[in-house]
Amino acid sequence: MKKYRKINTNRITAYIGAFFIALITSGCIEEFNATTESFESILVVDAWITDEFKEHHIKLSRTYRFEQDGATPEQNAEVSITDSNGNIYIFNEVSEGTYVSSVMFNAKPNIDYSLTVETSDNSIYTSKPERLVIGDEIVNVESLKIENNQENSGVEINAFSMINSNDPKYYVYTYEETYKIIAPLWSPVEAKVVSINPPEVELVLKTKQDKICYTTNVVDKAVAGSKTKLNGNTIQKTLIKFIPKYDYEIANRYSILVKQHSISRAADKFYSLLKEFSTSGSLFSQIQTGFIDGNISSQNEAEQKVIGFFNVSSTSSKRIFFNFTDLYPNETSIDLPVDCPTITPELDELVELLASGDMLYYIYNPCLLAPAPEYCDFDEPQGPYQIVPKVCGDCTESGTNIKPEFWEE
Amino acid sequence: MRKLIAITLFMVSLNFLNAQQNQDLISIDFNDISRTDAMHQLEEKFNYQFYFVKEWFSQEKININFKNVTISKVLNQIFEDTNFNYFILKNKGIVITQNRVIYSDLPDNFFGNKKVIDKNNRIETESARPVFKNKIVSSNKTRTETVSIGKENPLDKRTKYKLSGYIRDSKTGMPWSNVSIVVKNTVLGVETDKNGYYQITIPRGYNTIETSSIGLGKTQKNVIIYNDGTLNINLSENIEELDEIIVSSKQTSNVVDSEIGTNEVDSEKSKNIPLVMGERNMLKVATALPGITTAGEGSSGFNVRGGKTDQNLILLDNAVLYNPAHFFGIFQALNPFTTKNIKIYKGSVPAQFGGRLSSVFDITTKDGSLDKFKGEASIGPVTGNIALEIPIIKEKASLVLGGRSTYSNWILNSLDNKSLKNSKASFYDLIGKFNAKIDSTNEVRATAYYSNDDFSITSDSVYGYNNLLLSVLWNKKFNDKNSSSLSISKSQYKFNINYDGQSNDNFGYDYGIDEIGAKLRLVYLHSDKHKFNYGVSVKKYEVNPGKKEPLGENSAVIPLNLENEYGLESAVFLEDGYKINNKFLINVGLRYSMFQALGSSLTRVYETGQPRNNETVSDTLNFGKNKTIKNYGGLETRLSGRYLLNKDFSIKLGYNSAYQYLHTLSNNTTLSPIDTWKLSDYHIKPQKSQQLSLGLFKNINGNDYELSLEGYYKKSENVPDFKTGAQLLLNENVETEILQGKGKAYGIEFLVKKNKGKLSGWFAYTYSKSLIKLDSPFKEEQINNGNYFPSNYDKPHNLNIVSNFKVTRRFSFSANFEYQTGRPVTYPIGNFDYQGDTYVIYSERNKFRIPDYYRLDLSFNIEGNHKLKKLGHSYWNISVYNVLGRNNPYSVFFVTENGNVKAYKSSIFSVPIPTISYNIKF
Structure with a gap:
């Protein structure tokens, strides 16, 4: 009804029209302060092991009230995974609510794995025995240039997976992206402070490689990109990530490793319901909500709820590389990840700034050369050197100078 | 009839010759011919001109020979033992009248009364004073049927005559005992005996006879009595017509009829109930009755006695109306001016109806007036409505036309506000009904109906839906005991969504269900004790579950077309209304219904003992066109009985079982226009229910107050519900989302009505529970751990007060509270x-x-003045x-x-x- 009140006109037709519209539009939908009707503190289990040989992580937390800011971690629980060969993998709490396996291991085919969690209040929760879900190899990962208006242009990273409709497969994706950083205002030499008082600096050759570095982002949260079925429903295209054209990530060379995790149909249902229930909302397309059962249940009493799905998934991954110029051959990319102002302080101030480690030597002050360039402003201090913020001249500030093993030029 | 009276009166005022003056002698033989043929022969041979109404005469044959007798003698003999009188005009014209004598002179005491007491035979007499019918007619505004009794004899000086006859039920032919017959405004009155016979002495001339009894209510007849005579009254009481709400005349039937849990909403009287947006809404009135609830404002479904919204069979003139609402139920899709009434069966459903578990809403459209052009129109803030009754052939055939529409689109477009300008909301409905009396035994009715809705809720999508109904009904009476009615009907319901947004996923979506069916119902009035009612029905369904197509050139939507579903539903039924004795009446009905799901279809088969999902598919079956995919069927029992504890207090018991072969798929808790109907198929079993109901019915002070208390217990099986987060729209394997469970509903309904007086209305309270259980050996097919839980429409307390207060004849005030x-x-x-x-x-x-729902509405009606000439x-x-x-x-x-x-x-x-x-x- 809000809408109808807003319209302030004396015309009777307007009144009627507004009245009618108030009926039909979402004007009658208003936000209200929901207080948690009947709060139950329920254990939330985020447990996912894979066929990768590594230390596996399990997170435990509790549901919380709407009024509360975040989840409370579930501490001091005893967490273990038992397999049908009799192996027990113990998980130890390394930080609040996060439990890490004491050994490295990987899930193997045709073995049942079950999870047991015993909370500090002596409630025991177990999962149904789960087997490694084996999927097909990831078909491909492709980058796709999207030309739209200024804001929406960029690169889509898509994963292609086999989902044979007769033997359906369900996947979720995570990824690791790595991109090359080239320090934009880099100098092979650095200025070392010999003495602060009297101020004295000395130029020396750099000993570490800090011009080219690599940054890696690990996204281990399942991506929520849109899915499209192709090729008579045998292949599914999933949008992994969209990178805007002038994002520094793709300014030089970019690489992404897309991990395709095969999950069971039940797990897929669980994840898709989680997502749907948090986005539903039209008057017509209300989804029948309800408690979402996973594969974990309480051993003490059947009615006691627990949220979560214990996944044992196989992983197939594929890495791609591309340069900015591969996609945009005649264009230049953004060259500065951050703002890189240059200054030319007087010697005493220069020494202090260099000593603080925030600034780096770049070049001799060009305004002290004759003839001085026109842009020089002699009202400003004109010290001997031009210096830049460290991040602009030393790439190790934003990445590592060790070239990753997988890296290909 | 009136015309004739006018003519006769005109002739009365003329000065014509005395009948005795006509002295031509006649010789003629009438051998086995009807009276009308006899009159034709007299016309041919002797140049007489007869004036009469053909319909008065039966085909009864006469055998009389005349030799040299006067015309009067001939006529006296021909019309002996009949009600006919004649009057011979000067120019060989002969006027035949029923009952009355045409007087050539005004009687002596026409302008004053002289009482003559004939002491000898102690019969009070008056000088024979003609009874002038026109006086009566003009003062008779209530349209009570007027009958003439006896043959007027000018020589008869008695002032009182004996009237006798039988009172029977017009449908069953069973006699009604203890019916009181009262002459209005007098103290005269008798009751019928056990054979339904009565005898009463009433004054000569015009009388109003009123019959009243439990179960028959009050009826009035104007009787003009000229001589001793018989009047058999067949009360046109419909045994199924229980409990007519608001209309007071038939109220007592709620005590007497055998059916339990039925209601009726009358269109004309529902105008006193407060309106929404200026429109009478009979379906809203229905929800003010006990046992019927809606999911709330803006939802078009009904929940009857804890049943789902898809369990109601809504019939408009025998054709199924899939969506009886405009605009999410804010308006009904029925034209209030053309709708006669709605009969609602929620307890015992007559065996002739089937296919839905919870109720039948039997909506009847008015028959058009056969003699006068009539119309009704209304203008409200959002809608306009007009209905016309047009006689096509006088006294034989008539047409009703009705049309309603919103003018909201016009208003929306004329607004300056941009966001409103692009909105769309419109609906209209059109109805036409033709009714014709072909002859005295054949009657034909045909109805065509179309309704359409278009609206946009968000700026990028337009929704539309429409209903199309066609039906033809042919009633034939074979003889007094046997009659039939054959109906053929077609119904269609379609909706579509056009989504035209910013991105490249624009689409058009279409859904449709189409059914065509025929039903033959025969009535056999076997005896006073038994009335049979039997027949067959068959129906073919075609469902287009959905078609999604890209909209526009840039749309990336992949076209999807789900295969059509076909089904054949048929039934045979037999019902007997058996009157064991005057107190005990039962109605026994049996119905065998069958359903065949037909191909063509590609049907998945799932591993047995496994939940139905994409992983457990074991095979795919290919059924060819019209090949049977699966057969379902079962016997449905419809039993009801009434026992009269005394004349205005009865107890009734009912048992009702039913099957339902089509179901709505809806994620919504309310009935929304985009709910799709799905036929039972290889996986989806028919729904089944059994209901036991018990009720006490009491009338106080005639039918001024009516009380009823009913209780029911209902069990159902295979009630479809859905998995948490089910995807129903355009799902090719929707059986993987459907769960079929057990339902359990019970409740108690209390109703008090006041039918007469300045203040009238009712108070209804229902306590009910509706529970459902979705259990399975598999966790993914369980809801709430497989325990019973409240259904979406479980609303334990429901209270309705509907009241109308007549301030004066012209002003009335009404209020309802829910x-x-x-x-x-x-x-x-x-x-x-x-x-x-x-x-x-x-x-x-x-x-x-x-939160609980409550609402109070008020309304005030101002009637125009009641001048007749207006x-x-x-x-x-x-x-x-x-x-x-x-x-x-x-x-x-x-x-x-x-x-x-x-x-x-x-x-x-x-x-x-x-x-x-x-x-x-x-």
């Missing part, structure tokens, strides 16, 4: 973090309830809907926006809505 428990809802009970995102956790299904009869209606401004939530839902959970509630009317409408009847 209260119901808020419906169950699945409520978010907290947040949780999972894999880096925040989600909402929901309670078990239907664990909580939205061209039209008009009235104004001023009403305020939701006077208390209660913000009744329609639904609540939760959305995660940027990691925050936001709660929203939607309501339809949160402020009082005043409306004014003008109605005219001509």
Whole structure:
């Protein structure tokens, strides 16, 4: 009804029209302060092991009230995974609510794995025995240039997976992206402070490689990109990530490793319901909500709820590389990840700034050369050197100078 | 008839010759010919001209020979033992009249009364004074049937005559005992004996006879008596017509008829109930009755006795109306001017109806007037409506036409506001009904109906739906005991969504269901004790479950067309209304219904002993066109009985079982226009229910007050419900989302009605529960751990008060109040973090309830004056809907926006809505 009140006109037709519209539009939908009707503190289990040989992580937390800011971690629980060969993998709490396996291991085919969690209040929760879900190899990962208006242009990273409709497969994706950083205002030499008082600096050759570095982002949260079925429903295209054209990530060379995790149909249902229930909302397309059962249940009493799905998934991954110029051959990319102002302080101030480690030597002050360039402003201090913020001249500030093993030029 | 009277009266005023002056002698033989043929022969041979009404004469044959007799003698003999009189005019014209004598002179005491007492035979007499019918007719505004009794004999000086006859039920032919027959405004009165026979002495001339009894209500007949005579009264009481709401004349039937749990809503009288947006809404009235609830404002479905919204068979002149609502139920899709009444069966359903579990809403359209052009029109704030009754062939055939429409689109377009300008909301419905009496034994009725809705809720999508109905009914009477009615009907319901948004996923979506059926019903009035009613029906369904197509060139939507579903539903039924004795009446009905799901179809088969999902598919079966996919069927029992504890108090018991072969698929808790209907198929079993009901019915002070208390217990099986988060629209394997469970509903319904007096109305209270259980050996096919839980329409307390107060004849004031428990809802009970995102956790299904619903409406009716000569009869209606401004939530839902959970509630009317409408009847 809000809408109808807003319209302030004396015309009777307007009144009627507004009245009618108030009926039909979402004007009658208003936000209200929901207080948690009947709060139950329920254990939330985020447990996912894979066929990768590594230390596996399990997170435990509790549901919380709407009024509360975040989840409370579930501490001091005893967490273990038992397999049908009799192996027990113990998980130890390394930080609040996060439990890490004491050994490295990987899930193997045709073995049942079950999870047991015993909370500090002596409630025991177990999962149904789960087997490694084996999927097909990831078909491909492709980058796709999207030309739209200024804001929406960029690169889509898509994963292609086999989902044979007769033997359906369900996947979720995570990824690791790595991109090359080239320090934009880099100098092979650095200025070392010999003495602060009297101020004295000395130029020396750099000993570490800090011009080219690599940054890696690990996204281990399942991506929520849109899915499209192709090729008579045998292949599914999933949008992994969209990178805007002038994002520094793709300014030089970019690489992404897309991990395709095969999950069971039940797990897929669980994840898709989680997502749907948090986005539903039209008057017509209300989804029948309800408690979402996973594969974990309480051993003490059947009615006691627990949220979560214990996944044992196989992983197939594929890495791609591309340069900015591969996609945009005649264009230049953004060259500065951050703002890189240059200054030319007087010697005493220069020494202090260099000593603080925030600034780096770049070049001799060009305004002290004759003839001085026109842009020089002699009202400003004109010290001997031009210096830049460290991040602009030393790439190790934003990445590592060790070239990753997988890296290909 | 009237014309004839006018002619006769005109002739009375003429000065014509005395009959005795006509002295031609006649010789003629009438051998086995009818009286009309005899008159024709007299016309041919002797140049007489007879004036008579052909329909008066039966085909009864006469055998009389005449030799040289006067015309009077011939006529006396021909019309001996009949009610006919004659009058011979000067020029060989002969006027035949029924009952009356045409007088050539005014009687002596025409202008004054002289009483003559004939002491000898102690019969009070008066000078024979002609009875002038026109006086009676003009003073008779109530349209009570007028009958003439006896043959008028000018020599008869008695002032009182004996009237005798039988009172029987017009359908069953059974005699009604203890019916009181009273001469209005006198103290004269008798009762019928056990054979339904009565005898009463009543004054000569015009009398109003009133019969009244339990079960028959009151009927009136104007009787003009000229001599001793018989009057058999067949009370046109329909045994199924229980409990007519508002109309007081048939109220007693609620005590007497055998059916339990039935109601009727009458169109004309429902105008006294407060209106929404200036429109009479009979379906809204229905929901004010016990046992019937809606999901709330703005939802078009009904829940009858704890049943789902798809379990109601809504028939408009025998054709199924899939969506009886415009605009989410704010308006009914029935034209209030052309609708005669709605009969609602929620307890015992007659065996002739089937296919839905919970109720039958049998809606009848008015028959057009056979003699006069009539019309009705109304103008409200949102809609306009007009209905016309057009006689086509006088006294034989007539047409009713009705049309309603909104002018909201026109209003919306004329607005300056841009967002409103692009909105769309319109609907209309059209109805035409033809009725014709072919002859005295054949009757034909045909109805065509179309309704259409278009609206946009968001700027990028347009929804539309329409109903199309066609039906033809042919009633034939074979003889007094046997009659038949054959109906053929077609119904269609379609909806479509056009989504035209910003991105490249624009689409058009279409759904349609089409059914064509025929039903033959025969009635056999075997005896006073038995009345049989039997027949067959067959129906063919075609469902187009959905077609999705890209809209526009840039759309990336992949076209999807689900295969059509076909089905054949047929039934045979037999019912006997058996009157064991005057106190005990039972109705025994049996119905065998069958359903065949037909191909062509590609049907998946799932591993036995496994949940149905994509992983457990074991085979795919290919059924060819019209090949049977699966057969279903079963016997349905319809039993009801009444026992009269005394003449205005009865107890009734009913047992009803039924099958239902088509179901709606809906994620919504309410009936929405985009709910799709699905036929039973290889996987989806028919729904089945059994209901036991018991009721006590009591009338006080005639039928001034009516009380009833009914209880029911209902069990159902295979009630479709859905998995949490089910995807129903355009799902090729929708059986993987459907769960079929057990339902359990029980309740008690209390109703008090006051039918007469300045204040009338009713108070209804229902306590009921409706539970459902979705259990399975598999966790993924369980809801709430397989325990019984409240259904979406479980509303334990429901209270309705409907009242009308007549201030004067022209002003009336009405109010209604409704209260119901808020419906169950699945409520978010907290947040949780999972894999880096925040989600909402929901309670078990239907664990909580939205706030209670209540609403008060007021309305004021101002009738135009009641002058007879006025061209039209008009009235104004001023009403305020939701006077208390209660913000009744329609639904609540939760959305995660940027990691925050936001709660929203939607309501339809949160402020009082005043409306004014003008109605005219001509």
